[in-house]
Amino acid sequence: MMLHFVMFVGLLAVGRGDVFTAKESEDIKGYLETLMGCQDIPGLSIAVVKGNETWSLSLGYANIAAKREVTEETLFGIGSITKSVTATLIALMIDESKGNITFDTTVSELLGEGYDFMTKETTIKDVLSHRTGLSSLTLATIFGGPPGISREDFSKLVGMLPSKPFRGEMLYSNYMYMVAGHITEKVWGASWEENLNTRLLQQIGMTSTDPYIESDDVTEDRYARPYVYLRGELTEGDPSAFDIGNVGPAGSMASNIPDMVKFMRFMLNKGKLENGTQLIKEATIQQLWQPVTPMPPFMAFIMEKLCPQWPVADVSVGYGMGWMRNVYRGRRNIWHAGGLHSYNSLLWLFPDSNVGLHISINGPTLSSSKSPFNMLLSALYYVTDIVLGETPWLDRQTVCTFPKPWFDVSMFVPPSDTDDTPITPEYPLSDYAGSYFNPLVGEFLVTLDKSTDQLRIKLNKLDGVLVPKRDGSFGLACNGVYEFLTWSEKDKPMYMYSAVFIRGADSFDGVDLVMTLPLDLPIRFQVQNRDDNIKTEL
Incomplete structure (x- = not known):
């Protein structure tokens, strides 16, 4: 059954006049409602930070069956935006070391014996910028790793990973971010989850954020329920699919609008807390944002937007440490996306304009005709243009076809087998x-x-x-x-x-x-x- 319900709207606007006018807010609301209707999005939360002002909007349902609406307090999985937070935690670890640890410190110095990386020269920067040449091990991230193994022991299997040349092309790796989380465990003597919570999240004031989604969490009322496409129907997903085990530092976090607003403001203030305390040095934050590795050709091809094919330019500069860097309409955009099946999020920072945007949805999942990432892109392009004073190049018609008419993602979908002849394997x-x-x-x-x-x-x-x-x-x-x-x-x-x-x-x-x-x-x-x-x- 496709989504046909009356859209609940929850709106928080603090200093709205300094972020959007009343008309702009209504235009954005109408645009997002159109997006949700044509793309079967159950629930959505979005926030915009501009200087000291905040605007946010919650739409749709966190639980369709119970008709529980999304509010600004509703938790959504943020997927690989967790990598940005893990990298920020590493930045804090480096600053606290007072020069004993840098981004160029080798991993072997911190982890000790038993971790057989491709080379002893592998550094923290290599791990955080996806240039170790080692596999992501996506299979284990999705379906689970070896049962009963600790994060430490799992990290020690690094020498068995499939590989490409060291410091060659970018090879996006969830496994390496698990190793990054494990590095904090070795240095600080506590779990990554505890380090993240006590040393970073609590300091920023992100008191509602869960470092790690467990299977039972997504059925609680504080969470948005996850919805998947199953044989053409929007259906609630099985909770066990959302527990990614040891690979948590790569994508296990869940957060809500107030906490993501605090995180965006912390990053835009370049490591400074709301009380004025400089938790992480500005120079260290800037290092996270500095491009290290070019995007691989396939990823750049599907994400980059160049004129004259596109009405505007969104150019990939590269991947830093836990953050990607683009130039959108001439402005530096520091960003990351996150996807864990139904939960999809997108975070954009425009540090030179002191603007940040975050959006989360709880479905649908990827299909041959729908892409959650493109749904989020079409939302943030429109809202970003308005907050930056640009004329939006998307509207309520193109939001439902994006990225068409400019780009057709179906070229990546393998063609259907139209041959009715039975397939007989070569061997019994x-x-x-x-x-x-x-x-x-x-x-x-x-x-x-x-x-x-x-x-x-x-x-x-x-x-x-x-x-x-x-x-x-x-x-x-x-x-x-x-x-x-x-x-x-x-x-x-x-x-x-x-x-x-x-x-x-x-x-x-x-x-x-x-x-x-x-x-x-x-x-x-x-x-x-x-x-x-x-x-x-x-």
Whole structure:
């Protein structure tokens, strides 16, 4: 069932005359209501900081079934904006060290023995700027890492990560931000969650923010419930999909409008608290924002906007440490996005104009026809233009088609298979069945279900089936908790991963799980010796 409900509006405007006029506020409200209606967004919160003034708006539902409205106090997962906060915590750690630690300090100096990085030259800056050359390990972020392993022990597996050349192209890495969080644990002797809460969040006054989303949290009334697309219907997501375990420092935070306003103001004031205390040196904050690594070609291509194709220019300068840097309409934009399935957020800072914007939504999830990131972009482009005194280049018509007519994201969606000829794998299905293992992720168990003649798989929190493809690989179709990742639309599956089996002399030696979009490196699972305890047929 698509969303058809009366939109609840909660509006907080402090010093609204200095941020937006009454007419501008109504225009923004109407624009965002149009966006929510045509894109099936259940609930939304947005805030704008301009100097000492704040404007915010809450729309829609935090819980559709209970008709509980979004308010400014409602918590949303902020996904990878957590990376910006973790980097800011590292900046505080560096300043507190009084010169003993810098961004150029090697990780081995801080972590000690047992962490086999590609090179001993790897520094904090390398970790925070995604230039270690090491994989993101997205598979473990989504479906869970090895059960029962600590963050420390998980970090010590770094030497097993797939890799590219050190300090080559940017390789966006959730795993490296887990390591960054673990560095604070080694230096301060407490968990990343405790360090974040006591040393940074409480100092800024972010008292409602959760450092870590646990499964049960999202069902509480203080949270916006997460909504996913499942076979064309907007449905409440399974809470267990939103607990990312040890990788928390990369994307586990949840926050609300008052706290994100405080964080934006803290960053715009370059490390100064509201009481005037300089918690982090201005020069250290500026280092976070300084570009270190160019965006990889694929990411730059899909995010950058250049004239004359686009009406305005939004140019990528590069990734700093926990922050991306663009130039939008001639102005420096320091920003980060965050997405954890249903929860999607976008944070923009224009330090030279003393302006900040933050927006969060609780659905829908990505599908072949909808992109939550583009929804957030279309919202912030419009609001940013108004707060900066520019004429908006988007309106209530183009907000529902964005990024069309300028750019068509469907070019990245694999074409549907129109051939009705049955696909027969090269080998009997029983040959593919077995237990495959990778120490970074755990067991990838493939069993043959004779009742359906399908290969079923189990990987930590993931259950699914392998669907034969014409190129000889198998599409990984998710069931259960993660079914929405494959079946967002009713009759058009999307395979986030493909399974490519590695044939030995007379059997399969392993299997590579390969992302459909080139956002991470393949993960290889080696076959385990078969014994009576491994059941490969159902």
